[in-house]
Amino acid sequence: MYILGISGSPRLEGNTDLLLENSLEGARSRGAETEKVILNNLKFSPCQECADMLNNGNCKVKDDIQQVYQKVLKADAVIIASPIFFGSLSAQTKMMIDRFQCAWRGKYLFNTDIFASKKRIGAFISVEASERQDFFDNAKAVIKNFFSVINAxxxxxxxxAGLDEKGSVLRHADFLKQAFELGLRIC
Ligand SMILES: Cc1cc2nc3c(=O)[nH]c(=O)nc-3n(C[C@H](O)[C@H](O)[C@H](O)COP(=O)(O)O)c2cc1C
Structure with a gap:
């Protein structure tokens, strides 16, 4: 099994990154091959709604997001991890998702589903400083739309909830364990 983790946090070794890493470790302990993409390290533009967009599910803008399409294509499971920023996904996460509009267009308007090759498993990890369930619900609604486009x-x-300072999740062994177990369950 090849499991792709996508981190949408700008903080390396921040709470999102650490939880994602624990879930990937859980998957590896069951023999899965894993890879982590840190969106903040990629150079890509937000969707430009190109007037001459392709109809075949692909994006004509050649930047680092092209490698994400290839990794998602290969993945049996995709774990998206994003902090809550202003009540929803981080900008990095949303920017990546918008770049899958080409796949949405191919799938729903032109009957060319580039992710149809397999049914994927989708998982979502999120962290916030407050205790607001509605923030997680907002983020989850977008992730669900994204998963339907990538056939997950x-x-x-x-x-x-309740995590703010960088790395403060390390003081919560139970959270780290639950992330690890998520990785186990995916396999
Ligand atoms: C730009 C920005 C916006 C944020 N907005 C929210 C918010 O709306 N609600 C909340 O509970 N926490 C918010 N936070 C706090 C983060 O969700 C929290 O610090 C989280 O632990 C960061 O995860 P990370 O270490 O993976 O980056 C915000 C933080 C930043 C930097």
Whole structure:
């Protein structure tokens, strides 16, 4: 199994990154091959709604997001991890998702579903400083739309509230364990 983790946090070794890493470690302990993409390290533009957009599910803008399409294509499971920023996904996460509009267009308007090759497992991890369930719900609604475009079933979620300082999740062994177990369950 090849499991792709996508981190939408700008903080390396921040709460999102650490939880995602624990879930990937859980998957690796079951023999899965894993890879982590840190969106903040990629150079890509937000969707430009090109007037001459392709109809075949692909994006004509050649930047680092092209490698994400290839990794998602290969993935048996995709774990998206994003902090809550202003009540929803981080900009990095949303920017990546918008770049899948080409796939949405191919799938729903032109009957060319580039992710149809397999049914994927989708998981969502999120972290916030407050205790607002509605923020997680906002983010989850977008992730569900994204998963339907990449032919992934929304199978697992793990939301951690009350974490703000960088790395403060390390003081919560239970959260780290639950993230690890999410990785186990995916396999
Ligand atoms: C730009 C920005 C916006 C944020 N907005 C929210 C918010 O709306 N609600 C909330 O509970 N926490 C908010 N936070 C706090 C983060 O969700 C929190 O610090 C989280 O632990 C960061 O995860 P990270 O370490 O993976 O980056 C915000 C933080 C930043 C930097």
């Amino acid at each position: 079933v929304y199978k697992e979620e793990f939301f951690c």
